Amino acid sequence: xxxxxxxxxxxxxxxxxxxxxxxxxxxxxxxxxxxxxxxxxxxxxxxxxxxxxxxxxxxxxxxxxxxxxxxxxxxxxxxxxxxxxxxxxxxxxxxxxxxxxxxxxxxxxxxxxxxxxxxxxxxxxxxxxxxxxxxxxxxxxxxxxxxxxxxxxxxxxxxxxxxxxxxxxxxxxxxxxxxxxxxxxxxxxxxxxxxxxxxxxxxxxxxxxxxxxxxxxxxxxxxxxxxxxx
Amino acid sequence: xxxxxxxxxxxxxxxxxxxxxxxxxxxxxxxxxxxxxxxxxxxxxxxxxxxxxxxxxxxxxxxxxxxxxxxxxxxxxxxxxxxxxxxxxxxxxxxxxxxxxxxxxxxxxxxxxxxxxxxxxxxxxxxxxxxxxxxxxxxxxxxxxxxxxxxxxxxxxxxxxxxxxxxxxxxxxxxxxxxxxxxxxxxxxxxxxxxxxxxxxxxxxxxxxxxxxxxxxxxxxxxxxxxxxxxxxxxxxxxxxxxxxxxxxxxxxxxxxxxxxxxxxxxxxxxxxxxxxxxxxxx
Numbered sequence: 001x002x003x004x005x006x007x008x009x010x011x012x013x014x015x016x017x018x019x020x021x022x023x024x025x026x027x028x029x030x031x032x033x034x035x036x037x038x039x040x041x042x043x044x045x046x047x048x049x050x051x052x053x054x055x056x057x058x059x060x061x062x063x064x065x066x067x068x069x070x071x072x073x074x075x076x077x078x079x080x081x082x083x084x085x086x087x088x089x090x091x092x093x094x095x096x097x098x099x100x101x102x103x104x105x106x107x108x109x110x111x112x113x114x115x116x117x118x119x120x121x122x123x124x125x126x127x128x129x130x131x132x133x134x135x136x137x138x139x140x141x142x143x144x145x146x147x148x149x150x151x152x153x154x155x156x157x158x159x160x161x162x163x164x165x166x167x168x169x170x171x172x173x174x175x176x177x178x179x180x181x182x183x184x185x186x187x188x189x190x191x192x193x194x195x196x197x198x199x200x201x202x203x204x205x206x207x208x209x210x211x212x213x214x215x216x217x218x219x220x221x222x223x224x225x226x227x228x229x230x
Numbered sequence: 231x232x233x234x235x236x237x238x239x240x241x242x243x244x245x246x247x248x249x250x251x252x253x254x255x256x257x258x259x260x261x262x263x264x265x266x267x268x269x270x271x272x273x274x275x276x277x278x279x280x281x282x283x284x285x286x287x288x289x290x291x292x293x294x295x296x297x298x299x300x301x302x303x304x305x306x307x308x309x310x311x312x313x314x315x316x317x318x319x320x321x322x323x324x325x326x327x328x329x330x331x332x333x334x335x336x337x338x339x340x341x342x343x344x345x346x347x348x349x350x351x352x353x354x355x356x357x358x359x360x361x362x363x364x365x366x367x368x369x370x371x372x373x374x375x376x377x378x379x380x381x382x383x384x385x386x387x388x389x390x391x392x393x394x395x396x397x398x399x400x401x402x403x404x405x406x407x408x409x410x411x412x413x414x415x416x417x418x419x420x421x422x423x424x425x426x427x428x429x430x431x432x433x434x435x436x437x438x439x440x441x442x443x444x445x446x447x448x449x450x451x452x453x454x455x456x457x458x459x460x461x462x463x464x465x466x467x468x469x470x471x472x473x474x475x476x477x478x479x480x481x482x483x484x485x486x487x488x489x490x491x492x493x494x495x496x497x498x499x500x501x502x503x504x505x506x507x508x509x510x511x512x513x
Contacts, residue, residue: 006333077317086303
């Protein structure tokens with residue numbers, strides 16, 4: 001626990017100095033405040049931008065932050081120093097994962113406030129966002145584990161992030177994309193968020209998200225066993 | 231004196247290239263030991279084996295009596311390691327860099343200020359590590375290595391690429407650790423550093439130890455001429471054999487005041503290394 005806390009606090013003190021990571025945490029929460037206040041169109045669903053950006057945030061921020069942080073530690077050989085200081089790989093991953101989760105929780109709070117969620121809807125929104133953050137973190141961790149340096153991590157994480165973050169938006173305009181996107185957790189998160197207070201939780205969403213989660217855990221376990229953190 | 235580091239027949243190959251070839255070492259507790267060799271001789275590989283970062287192909291290595299392949303995280307508290315490829319958190323201040331490791335090791339915050347003061351970085355505590363000069367970076371890495379007050383320090387070319395003033399600072403720190411009874415395992419390719427700091431050295435060439443002993447012993451061993459070079463007060467130079475037969479003549483020169491300087495013909499370590507390997511150390 002001591003080592004997880006040390007990694008967590010180390011990341012926390014790096015937050016304001018690490019612009020690459022900071023921008024990921026801030027971009028969509030700031031955008032949603034601006035867009036929700038600046039753009040009011042007829043026929044636009046209520047809190048359209050809050051729902052849209054919440055999904056994009058979940059698909060992008062945890063994934064890119066996890067992969068960037070792990071890859072940077074490998075590239076700069078600070079990870080090796082941590083390992084030589086009795087920090088276990090699992091403790092490191094939990095420390096970074098907890099940090100990314102907490103930072104994304106602040107973003108979630110902004111989306112929840114702007115989205116006007118209260119009561120059971122708020123609990124459901126937080127639950128959906130939390131599952132999404134964990135799924136994206138696992139995916140980002142897999143990329144970080146397989147990447148030797150930040151450049152490799154970016155070249156892998158950008159296309160993966162584009163798929164998860166932007167497919168739900170693109171699927172609004174194209175049914176074929178929507179059909180294909182249904183197997184991704186981010187599309188299902190989008191549908192769950194849009195269904196809060198309307199259609200509730202569907203079995204399809206639960207199944208797809210569960211399968212995605214199982215796949216992410218399996219991929220993470222495989223990556224971790226094959227490559228470790230070295 | 232108990233043995234702090236002991237290796238028996240350590241051999242390591244990467245692919246078809248043998249990097250370490252039957253390395254036997256006995257390093258006593260409290261001594262500064264220098265592993266000297268040119269780049270690529272296998273120095274860093276040996277440190278990695280000794281500190282459990284990689285495993286040897288054959289042979290045994292014991293650190294503080296423990297098999298290096300079975301070192302636990304707790305054992306690492308007793309070793310301080312600085313290696314060129316051990317990074318720092320460049321965006322974090324010197325203080326915050328050490329704070330992370332103080333938290334990991336469960337040390338009080340006073341240990342951070344103590345460590346920074348020890349390496350002369352107290353005033354740079356708030357400076358981001360990425361903005362330090364190379365010499366200051368080296369000292370911050372040393373501070374991190376010293377934080378747990380380890381019994382054994384592994385320093386991999388700690389002064390490589392530093393200016394003489396920065397190197398001198400690091401020498402001062404190493405000698406102060408030695409004075410406290412710490413064992414220091416140092417790698418370098420600088421002979422003057424080895425002569426200044428080390429109680430014993432091993433010359434490593436292409437994975438083999440080609441000579442071992444104190445710097446003075448080794449130089450004496452390779453003094454093939456065994457002569458004394460004497461500079462006389464009249465400006466002339468003369469040589470006498472370095473034996474008791476020459477004692478009377480030498481005594482006369484000293485008593486008469488004609489001998490201004492007397493030097494032995496012992497080679498320096500650089501020359502010894504060249505004689506043994508046909509290579510220059512700085513190569």
